[in-house]
Structures are given as structure tokens and as C-alpha cells.
Amino acid sequence: MPSTTDSPVAESEPKREKLTRNMLKADRPTWCPGCGDFAVLAAYYRVLEKLQIPHEKIVTVAGIGCSSRFPYFVKTHGSHFIHGRAVPFASGVSLGRPDLRVFVFGGDGDGFSIGGNHLDHGARKNFNLTYVIMDNFVYGLTKAQTSPTSPLGFRSKTDPSGAVDQPINPMKKLVTSGATFIARSHASQVKHMMEMYERAIAHDGFSVIEILSECVEFYAGAFDASIPRKGGTFELIEEKKGDGSPEDEHRHDVCNELEAYRLADLPWPGIFGVFYEERRPTKNVLEAELIGKARLRHNGSTDYDLLKATLNHLK
Amino acid sequence: MPSTTDSPVAESEPKREKLTRNMLKADRPTWCPGCGDFAVLAAYYRVLEKLQIPHEKIVTVAGIGCSSRFPYFVKTHGSHFIHGRAVPFASGVSLGRPDLRVFVFGGDGDGFSIGGNHLDHGARKNFNLTYVIMDNFVYGLTKAQTSPTSPLGFRSKTDPSGAVDQPINPMKKLVTSGATFIARSHASQVKHMMEMYERAIAHDGFSVIEILSECVEFYAGAFDASIPRKGGTFELIEEKKGDGSPEDEHRHDVCNELEAYRLADLPWPGIFGVFYEERRPTKNVLEAELIGKARLRHNGSTDYDLLKATLNHLK
Amino acid sequence: MISPSDLNTLNHNRAATGKVERIEDVVIRLAGNSQDGIQTVGSFLARLAGRSDQDVMTYMTIPSTIAGGPSIYQVRMGSGEVLSAGDEADFLIAFYQHSYEEHIIALREGGVLVYDTEYVQPNLDDRRFVYVGVPITGLTIEAMGGTAKDKGKNIFVLGLIARIFNLNVEKLHDLLRERLESKGEGVLRNAMVAFDTGFAFPVDNVIDRYYQFDPTTSDRDKSQVTMDGNLALTLGLIAGGVRCGAGYPITPWSPIMETLRKELPKYGGVFVQAEDELAAVSLALGFSYAGRLAVTGSAGPGISLKMEALGWAVMAEVPLIVVNVQRGGPSTGLPTNVEQSDLMQAIYGSHGDTPRIVLAPKDVEDCFFIAIEAARIARDYSIPVIILSDQALATRIEVFEEPNLKDLMLDPDPDLSDRPADYVPYPLERRTRHAPPGSFIEGGNYPVVTGLEHDEAGHPTANPKLHMQMTARRREKLKRLAEEIPLPEVTGSQHGDILFVGWGSTWGPLQEAVHRARSKGQEFGHLHLRYLHPLPEGLQTIFSRFRQIFVVEMNDEGLYGYGQLAGILRARTCNPAIRSITKTDGLTFKVREILEGANRLRGDAVSTFSAYPY
């Protein structure tokens, strides 16, 4: 993508006041009282405030779903796209405008059902963006149908006698997809969410966070097993410190794909934190290199020169 | 799907002659001379002949691609569907008619690019069918574009200076998808193909075989590294015999998902044979159970009785 | 206990008690929050009407916020045929201040406002209405001993209405029992208490009369069924022998797939929730190809995703039923509003020349019958049939005569009989009759069903002549159907001034509009098109009997000033008298809007273009 020199960005470098949470608050969320998504939203405000990303460079994109209403509740450039295609849309934004900071928010249906293939291919191409999946194990907006993460036996409008199809394992899917940053968090753990947000944003590439976010309306209590104050356990991944200590042996190496896959297989409610991180050239960089090489070959020539030369070739 | 008792099948039980290879041969394949797909086709003839599956019960389904022209070359009930959707189509055939033996044939683009999501969801739902992916690492029918399995650096019409996007690892994708039988074979190894075919057919559930099948036209030599007579190595998976011998320790346990994932990660050209097999109720069985239960509740009642009762409820 | 404020209203317009007024029909609008269960009241009333000799129609809005919120439920009951949910309400029952403020405009002059004195303070100086303050919340809590908080207000109001309209209390008690027993003793008891308290409220102190429905005009010896359009369509599919299907959730289609998922197993059938609409239509086509006629469906966004596969069904000549419960577009649009803007897409949405069938039901009852007709056509013609329902039709409840299943049900089983050696799937001279897999073919020339252009045997070909012939084959099927379907009848005036043409759920309001106009001595007729593609024959002749033809649709007037069906009819007949009355406000047509539209247009000269010589 355009090397920063001739990038459209250069143009605007506006005088800017400090970004505050309040500047980010938009419409009052239409979510049900108690919906987990409120916390995911709050954490987003706080992280943006903390990192002081230039206000106009933040882009909030979503597909369709309760969780996907996100962009209306955030005062940033935003787009409410169609169901299941937010990832390719956001990939276009990121690739077309490397100066922007692109975020995608959506649900388990949007991301793993109709959007499942785009997730895989966006991940392997490693577009530079951050994707937050608010997983509530159910279709919320359409009112209680089975989702690809609904556990066996879950009674929904489309499985009145309980779900029969084996659900997907989001972490396994992500590890296989080739995503270069993969984390798992919980809407009831704001501190942890913020930490994951920050690391995902710091990561250069396709970063994904699955956040368990309860649908109090259609799947209340889904995540109690992972909420300490409800008698559940919220176990964190211990990452290698590289301090050579014997304990360190048993800590998780985030670069180890097979290990990440093993962690993904732990029994419910599983474990939280960063499963995997890998440094691999982003699609943005790879395309920028192609541009760079091409530019070098025709150095200095204007668009007019280039096209004119092509026409001359066709005489 | 009707429990076999009232299945439409019952009706036809025709007088049948022995099924021979020649009875299966249809139009002369339009493939380029030397295309790997010929061998995949030949092996299919031979397996069907060997297993003597009732001729009229065999269904050959495909999407679009060179490989997907398969159904025209086989004299069985067949369908040439649209690009990327052969798996859900075949799933409908299988679920609607459990008496049939459903086969799907297609390419890497058809199966991993546009059809990638259907593969995942068909696999986790475990529809009862056999899916053969003829992987040639390129788009053949559309003449030499990059496919999701094209290696980095592969020069195609859409990557004139070499592919830059990390390809998918088919075996990893399949292991994660939840497919219950996963094998890898090679078009230059007819005996091995036949063995894989037979085991896939014997397996009750969603069985997939990836077959490396060379596109001599647009990616000649792609698989030389796995062809002994071209100096390559064709290494086979040694499966556990359960003979308690010490060697058996190091043999592959096909029930071990994590191990399968590890094997999938071996350096090119990797290893061949059965990576994974699991016994899990098929979608066909799960739905048959729902039908069974429902029938029990209203035992003996005709369709008319059932609908009439519903109407009475609405008075 | 009654609060001072009530006393005021009680005093204000006190009246002679007990007088009974006979009425033909009444429109009651309940306005509250979706959480108050006002839908329940509505459906109880509808169900009651079905069991009494009233006709009924309901209309509801769905809150746009996920959390739920303000919503209304309108019930129209009458002893005659009820054709629309009514332009204005005779009674408005307001639970909250916002309900009152937002909906008082819907109350006709002289109408009655019943309001919860707990939450609503109406402007009593506005003398256009009759005010009946009732401590709905208070009395409900009191009656139920505060335990259940204000849950039960809806049942209380049901009792209140039963009193005002002299409804059959036994039948209502029965209904409560049937519906609530399962929910446990306590629930049922509470409900009964709430109902009786509402019924006991001395409303006659406030309004000067009770109401009594006329003995019905329509003969109701046959028994009635009560349901909404989605359910009617679903049951119609089952009657039509549809045993398999696949879909993906979307409002307002979801209830159809949810009911099928629940019901089909009883019938040895299966419904699959797919990962998306592309998989759904593919699964459905797999079922149909395998000989088990299947249904898929969605609303706008999902229907758009099915366009490619639908083209395959046309080319491969595989039967399929596609239900489109239309909502407001374009794109995600207005998911909970009504619109008829998917007609052109239904006919022309796929690439290439893809002739397929498009039908639309006119009311809830027709949802049932059109589903059966769709199943019949899909099988007979080996072709996809699209049913265009809409959000209003899908969610409103109507009463209709119980269908005679014995004569209606179609056989679901595939024809797996043996086929002769000369069998071909696409004979040039005959209609396609697929041999589903499993059927034995002499000589073993098993066919390939394909989306590539093909010869009679299904082999791919780019032969110019064959492409012409096969294209004609696919087209001629529809012409045959056009000859077979009945010539639609004109209701109202058979010739004269104005002909209204409509399709789908505009049928009711149009019927009422014509009645109203003719009662004023105007020559108005109404032509309803149930078959939209192919169109029935002889339309030209019908059109030629009227001076002006106004096509009434819930879609946009478009670039050139006419709606979607109007455009099709203009192209078909080149009759410049065909013009449009359209709207896209997301609501069903009011009778008034239609007549106003007609008055606006009738003045204008008929636009026409002189042909050569210039």
C-alpha cells in the first residue's frame, strides 16, 4: 500500500485535544440490561483513552448481530456492514489505508458461522487489524437460535430438544487459521480484557480476541463456570518469562503452535490469556513491498508516465 | 430422514448384474493428457467394482473445476453443482436419503477457498459421505491462478512475481474441522489411493481424502518431491497395531487428534495415510433419532392425523 | 383501591349505566412495552374470536431495540369479514404515558381511551375522546397479593375487555386453562384471579354502555382455526408434502424454520440450520435432487445470497420452494417493518435467463393454500417456486375456516420406480421428470444433473442450436403454466372508472377500499394477482375495461414513477393507463391512503405517447 510518503494520510495532521472516554461515547447502547457486551464496550473506551490513538484514525467495523451494533455506540469513524463479511471489509480498509487503526467487533454467529471462511483467509493473509469476537454461544439478535459455539444439548428455538451438532472450538479454529495473535478473555474481567486489547493492538498483524460475553436474555449463566464469584474458575495462562528458572519450563511458550492447540483442548471452561503469537509479515507489508519494487523499476515516473508507456507498448 | 422402515428406498430393490469398471465408464475425460485426475478416476472405478455397491445407489457429486468435472466421467447418478457448494448439496442428498452412498469430488480452490466454510461445518455435523479433494496447488480450469494451497513464491497469473500469502495446511484444517476420517494420498499411488478409498467408504461419517493430483498444464512437477521415481520420498504413516510391541509405542494412534495435528506439520512433502479417525454419531443418525423419538410420541399416527391434530390445537 | 385521580375521571362524564349497544366490529389497540405481554392479550382475543362467531385480524409492531421496549398490538374483531387491521382504533388501552402520547392520534374521534391511572395522565381537556381511567397496575398487584409484582396486567386487561364487549367468559377461561396449565398451578391461578378482577371492574360507571357483537353474517358452521401467516405457510408446506428443508435464521423468516425444525421429525422429515444461506439453499437442493422436495427461505439479505444456487435449480430443473418473508429494504434496511420490494429480484435476481415461478399469498389463510400450490407446481414443472410473503402477513393473526386436509395433502415420497434404457433427464419434446438417485435405469446410463448448458442426456454442450432449444424449453414451461392457472377475477365493478391491481397482503385494504368507494357510488374494481410469474393470461382484456389502472404496492415509485408490479404490467401490455400508488413507510396500507392516492391520480391525464407518424 502506498508508502507513507505518497500516502493520502500525509495530508491531514490536525490539531488534536486529548482523547477521553467521554469523547468516545455515542448512542446509548440498545443492549439488554446486564448484557456482557457493555463491559467489552467499556474496556474499549478505556483502552483507546489510555493509548491515545489519534481519534480520527480509529475505525470501528462490524457485521450484523447484537454485538455487531458496537459501532453505533462508539464515536469513531465506523461502519455497520453486512452479516458475516466484516473481516474482508475491514481488511480492505486496513490494506487501503495503512495509516488507520482498524477494529472489528462481532458475534459467534457472525464470525464462526456465516463468516467462518473469511476469518480463516483473513488470518492466513495476516491483514493488519484487531478482531474482537463477543462469543455468547447463541444467536442474540435473532432471538435464541443455536450458534456454532452452542454446547451439545443447549435448547434453542432451532434445537427445541437440545443441540445435536458438535460445536466448533474457537481457539482451535483460530490456531489453525494462521492468525498471528490469538487471545481469550471474559467480559466479567475488565482488567484482563484491557490487557488483551493492549497486546492485540501492539501486535502487528491479524490479532483476534475471543471474549466470552454472556447473553442474559437467551443464555443466562452460560459462563458461570468461569466466573469466580459464581463459584467458577478463571484460570490464566502462565507465559514463559525466559528467566531460565525451573518453573519457567512448565510455562506456556506463545510461539508454540502445537502447545496452543493443546491448551485449546482443555476441558470447559478452559483457560484464558494469550494462546499464540507469531511475527510474520502482514499482508499490508507484503503488498507495500510489491509496490516498492514496482516503484523502483519505474522510479520517479508519474501515473501519467506509467499509463502512457503502457499505451505505447500497445502500438 | 425416514427411518429405514418407511424409507422410500424400500420400494426399489431391482434385479442387478455384477457391477464392472466398464459399466462405470462414461464420457471420455476432457482432462489434459497426463493430468493426475485420471488416476483418481481409475481408482474410483476399481474400488466401486471391488465393493460392488449397488449401481443405482452410488451418487457422484461435484462443484466446479477441472477435478469437479468428475461426474461426467462416471456412469452413476451424479450432479454437477456450483462452485464451492458441493459439500452442503451432497449433505442434503445423504441426509435426505440414507440409503444412498454419496461421494463428492473437487479441487483445492473449490474445497478450501470458496468452499472452506462448508467443509468445516459439514465436517463438524458429520454428514455421512466421502469427500475426495484433488489438490493440485493451483486453479486449473480457470488457467493458473493462485490457490489456497499454492506454496509461497509460486508464480501464477494472479501472482506474477510469486505467491505472497501463506497457504493453508489442508491436513491441519481437516483435523480442526471435526471430520471423523482424514487421509492423505497421492494420484501416482493407485494402490494407496484404493486403500484410502476403501477405508473412507467403510467409515461411517464425514470422511475426507486429500489426494495430491498434479496439474501437468499449470503446475508440472509440483509433487515430484513425493514421487520416488522422480527421486522423491513417499513416506507412509505407520499406524498402531496394538500388539504391545515396543515398536508399537512409536506408531501413530489415529484416534489422537493432537498427534494428527503434529503429523500435519511435518515438512514438505509430509507423510501419507490415515491421519485421524473417530467414531462419533453422524448427523444422519442424530436426526434419525429425533425422528424416532417424535414417532414414538405419536406412534402409528399418519401424516394426516398429525397435521389434523395440529390444526385442532389452533381452534 | 381507587386513587383520587381516578375519582376525577370517574366523575367526569359519568353516565346512565348498562345500556347495550350492538356493534359490527371494533378496533382495540393495546399500547405498552413488549415485556407486558400485550401480545398474549391479542392472541387470546383472536383465539376466542375463532371459537366464537367473530372474524378477527391483528397487527403488531416489534420494538427495534434488542432490549425490547414500546410496542403495540392491535386487534380488530367483527361479525362480518375483517379485511384489515383498521385505519383507526375505537379503543386505545394505554399502559404508560409514552403509550398514550404516541398512540392517541390513532384513536378515532369519540373513541375510548382506557389508561392505567398508575402511569398515565391524559389531557382530559381534549374533548374528542372518552376517558376511562383504570388502576390497572394497582388492582392487579392487589388481586395477586403483590407476589407476582405487576405481571398479570395483561390478563387483567383481558378481563376488562371481556366485560366491555360481553365476550364469552367460559370460552376465555377454557383458553386460559389450555394455555397456562402446563406452566403450573400457581401461574394459572394468578391468571384466573387477574382475569376475574379485570372482569369485575365496574367500568359501567365510566362509560355509558356495554357492547354486543351482531350475530355474525358469515356462516360459521365449519370450525375455525386461528394462526399467523408464518404458521399457516409452514403448515401448508407440510400439507404439500414438504418433508425436508434447510435455512439460516433471519427476521421475519425464522419462525417458519423454527416450526419446521420442531414439527418435521414427526413426519419423518428433517430441517437443518445451515452455516449460512448459501449452504442452506445447497442443502435444500440436495434434498430435492434426492427426490425429497425441500424448502429454504429467508428475508431480503439472505434471499440475495441464494441467487446463484437458484439459477442452478432453473438450469438443472430441480424443484425447490423458496420462501421470502419480505421486510424493509434495501440491505439490512428495516428488519421489523413490512415492504413489497423484492418482486423484481424474485423474477430477475439471478444472472442469465432464469425463468422461475413467483407466487404471493393474499392473507393468512392463503399462506396455507399457496404453500400447497407451490409444492404442486415445483414438482409438476421441476422448477424453483418463490413465495413472496411479508412481515405484516407473517406476524398477524387471522381466523379462517379449517382446511379440508383430506383433499389437500400431497404425497411426499419420491418416485424411485425403474426407468427404461432410453431415459433422459432433459428431453427436448417432454417436460423433465428426474430419476432421483436410487432409481434403477435399464442399461445403466445414469444421468448427470447439471448447471452447465447440456443436451438431452445432460452432457455439457456449447452447441448454438441446443442452447437456443434448451433456453426455449425452460421458458415454455412457464407459458404452459400460464395457460393452466385461472384467469383472475375482478371484484367490485367489472368495468368503469378505476381498477386497482394488487398483489400479496395489500389484498385486504384494497378490498375494503373498493367496498368503501362503491358504497359512495364510484365504479371501482379490484384485480388481485396471486401468480406474479408467469402472469395469468387475458390481463389486457380486463385492463381495457377500465379507464384508469392503479397498481397498489408497498414499494418505491422508482426512477420512472411506477412500482415493481406496475412496471411488469406496463411492459406486458404497453397500456399507458397503468400507473402506481406506492409507499415505503414500512407500514401496511391504510384504506384511506389508497383512496387518497386514487383521488390524487385520477385527475391527471393518462400519459400516452403518439406513435408514428410524428
Add this chain to the structure above:
Amino acid sequence: MISPSDLNTLNHNRAATGKVERIEDVVIRLAGNSQDGIQTVGSFLARLAGRSDQDVMTYMTIPSTIAGGPSIYQVRMGSGEVLSAGDEADFLIAFYQHSYEEHIIALREGGVLVYDTEYVQPNLDDRRFVYVGVPITGLTIEAMGGTAKDKGKNIFVLGLIARIFNLNVEKLHDLLRERLESKGEGVLRNAMVAFDTGFAFPVDNVIDRYYQFDPTTSDRDKSQVTMDGNLALTLGLIAGGVRCGAGYPITPWSPIMETLRKELPKYGGVFVQAEDELAAVSLALGFSYAGRLAVTGSAGPGISLKMEALGWAVMAEVPLIVVNVQRGGPSTGLPTNVEQSDLMQAIYGSHGDTPRIVLAPKDVEDCFFIAIEAARIARDYSIPVIILSDQALATRIEVFEEPNLKDLMLDPDPDLSDRPADYVPYPLERRTRHAPPGSFIEGGNYPVVTGLEHDEAGHPTANPKLHMQMTARRREKLKRLAEEIPLPEVTGSQHGDILFVGWGSTWGPLQEAVHRARSKGQEFGHLHLRYLHPLPEGLQTIFSRFRQIFVVEMNDEGLYGYGQLAGILRARTCNPAIRSITKTDGLTFKVREILEGANRLRGDAVSTFSAYPY
């Protein structure tokens, strides 16, 4: 060496040598296998024409089998304007027996058959043709020393043709050099040898004359460029400032995406091969939303998959260019044949009322200019623009005047200027001018671009009035454009008997048909529509000047006897004089077919329907 059989033919019709005949244009059909590189011959000739003062058009068929196989390449060269590839061939060059047998019918009476004596045995008794047997294979192998086997036959034939038509040998040598140098010394040398051998072949012993093109009529001071329609469209996009795009391969669209993938990086742009068409259109919309106008494209099946996202672009008012290189439908249909059956889908394929722009280029040159026009409109109106090209246009080569880039190129950069505090994305009174992300907005009210119905600020709403207003807003944009676009001109007769109306690549044959008819003194006119949605204004007036109006399209006559554009025009004008000449044989219109169609129709009475009173 020359075989006996040749001697026969040499003797048979021997003639006085060397006579030179001046010709205006010639049609040469090369018939062989795709492997013989006959395309190369064709493109050399086309390129030469571009450098000389001839006009040229080519036409080719693609073998339907993957392995390749029989294919033809037809070149028409002339000193006047060449409008079509020609109905019949003057010269047929047959490499094989099957080439001869299949294509001899395409040779006009008195035409010349040049055939390879190695493989072809023509029926010399058929006296309609002149037979020129040439040991093509033999001489080529001989000349090149057998090493390269029979590769080079095509260049040999090029030399042969150069001799017969007195073509400019220097220029051809230059072309060979330019194209083959890169392939290495050996290749070039072999080619030169093959060429010269062909040129040296004493064909004058066999035919009684050489040919010499008239000095050109058209002024050719400006320099010419030679390319096919896909390339012209691609370069037009670049000129139009399109720097981003995404697509998925499909015939015949692929070459456009392949060229963009190769070319765009030079311009700081990017093209992504997506996993499917749904991702492709989504990526493209992401680019456009981000301020970088993007293109996506496909052919039928892939276009059908883009319908949902296209509806979003209309609703969100995000610019986009969508290229549809039409092929034979429906479904997978005929991937390598031409058809114009996607027009209705382009206009009406998405659910809801989704007004969008549809344009179609008339020839290769117009592919370049229409792409620029599409880019301008997409930006100015914040709307998706669909370009309907077709397989024939995409693959044929034409020569045209080099466009003046200086005046044509559009600025690719987004407008990231600051926006005032009162900025809104969807103002009711103004046209949408999006503020792409990165642009600073005073007060920080950053907008959401959405597919839900919305208010001016982009907030979701189901407000009835707003939905009406926003629907009108989206519609009125197109009406503005309709006022802005030029009224199309009628060529040929300005009034009178018959007006041909066409769109897209039927332009050439229609022009020729009108010329031919008028030369016979008939009053024929031709109206070409470049803008299909919205239609230009004033069509009624034009139509009223002709007795009959025949719309000529490569699609099906449909249920009611008229093609896709014809239906649109009938609806628009209600002019019953509008009828159709259509076909779906997968081939471009022959001039003859058009004139025959006109004769067939003109007899019939104009079908019309009497209005009230009946």
C-alpha cells in the same frame, strides 16, 4: 518438396500470375487447434493493422475442453471502419481435416481455401471455392531443420498472408523482433526463417492475383493502439483513478484482475485475490469506504454472489465499480460464449429498492472510456456502478486512436480534509460526500456508514417518514444523472420505418446492418444505449419518429416475447411498437441475422391494446 496431391491443386485453376487487386477489406479465418498458436498470427496481424492504416477486428473461439483443441481465430482487416468480425470469411486457412470440415461453411462462395496438404484433403469437386494447397507443416519443418518439429507453422502462415496481401514486411519483422527477442535468439531466428519461408511460397502459381488494400479512408494522423476489450477496460479503470480492487477468478473476467494485480503496484495500488466473490466485493467496499475507489468484478455466477453486498453499497452510499463480463447463462451455463442476459439482474438483482448505475461499452475503445465514466459517476454520486461487458468484447482485438491521457486521467486520492462540526453523511437536502476515516471532524461526531435505514447522521431508524425520504434520496440521485447524461443520437435515418435499439457489443453489427439496409434505400435508424440505468431522457420522442422499434439483444425473448432491454423500454414508454430481435446461441449477431429478424417482424401488425371504452 511438393506432394503429387498439391500438383493436382496447382494445376486445377492455374491462372495468369501477379495481377494485383485492390480490396477494401478482407476476412481471414484461421482454423486449427488452440495449441497451434493461431491466436499469435491473429494478434500480429491486428497489431500490424494498428501500425499501418488499416482498421481491424478479430474474433476467436475458446476450446471447451480443458485439454485445449479445435479453435478458430478470425481477423477482419480493412481500410474503412471495421464494425464486425464479418459474417463470412473470404479466406479460410485450415490446418487440419476437422478444421476444413467444420469451417468450410463459413467461407463465402468464391472464397479461397488455404490448407495444409499434410493433413487436409478437401473435396475439390465442390466448385464454389478456390483451393490453395500448401505443405504448411512440411515446409515449416524443412525450413527450421526439423528441430522445432512443427512449431512455427503459425509464423509460416503469417508470412504466407503477408505475401498474399502485400503487407508491410519491415513492420512485421519489427513486430516479430519486439515480441520474441525476450524469448531468446534461437526462437527469434526460427520465427524469422518460418516467416520468410511462408512469404517466399509461390502462391501466385495457384491464385491468379495478389491483393492490395485501398489507401485508408479514415484519417489516421493520430497514432493507434491495439488491444482487446478486457485490457481496454482495465487501462480505463487505471485512467479513472482506480487503484484498489479485489476479485476471484472466473472466465472471462480473470484477465482483468490478472492485469490489475500486475499493474496496480506501479501506481501504489493493490489488487487482492479473495477467497470468494463475497469476500471480494467486501474487500472492495472496504477500500472504497476508506476513500480509495475500488473495483470488483466477475461473470454471471460470481456477480450473483455479490448481490447482497451491492445492496449495502446502495444503502450506505459507498462508491464502487463492478465489472460483469457477461457469458452464456443461466448458472454455469456456457462459460466461453457470449450473451447479454444479465441486464435485469444488474438493475434489479438485489433485494429491496436498490437504485444503482448500469453502463455498457459498445466496442473495445468504449471499454476504455466507459471505465473512466464509471469512476467519475461512482465518485460524484457515491454509488455503485455496474459495467456490463461481454465475452466477445472482452476477447476480441481492435485498433483505436490512442486516447489523450492528459485530459482523461482522474485523481485517485481520497479527500481527507477536515470536516465541520455539522457534518452528516446522509443530508436530506444534499448529496452524500463521505468523510473517509482519517479525516478529522470538528467536535468528534464521527459517522457510522450503515446498511440499516438511517437518519441524516447515520443512526438507525424505522421512522416511517425518514424511510420514505431516504428512499427518495437514493432514487433522486439517479434522476439527476439522467438529466446530466447526453441524449443519445440516432445514426442512419432520423425517422421513418424501423429503428434498431441496441446496447453493448451489438453496436457494430447494428451499425453495419443499418448501412446495408440504407444502401438498399430503406429508412432504418440505429439508437445505441450506453446508459441503461438510469435511461437517458427523451426516448419517447425518438421512438415516436419511427413506425416500428426493434430492440436487438443477445438474450431470450422471455415469457412475453421481448428481451430484457425491450421490456424495460416498453415499461418506460408503453409504446407497443417496441418489439424484440433476440437470440441465445452463444455467438455474436451476424448482420444477416439482424436484417432477417427485421424482415420477419416488419410484416406483423403492431400489437396494441385499446384503452377504455371497450
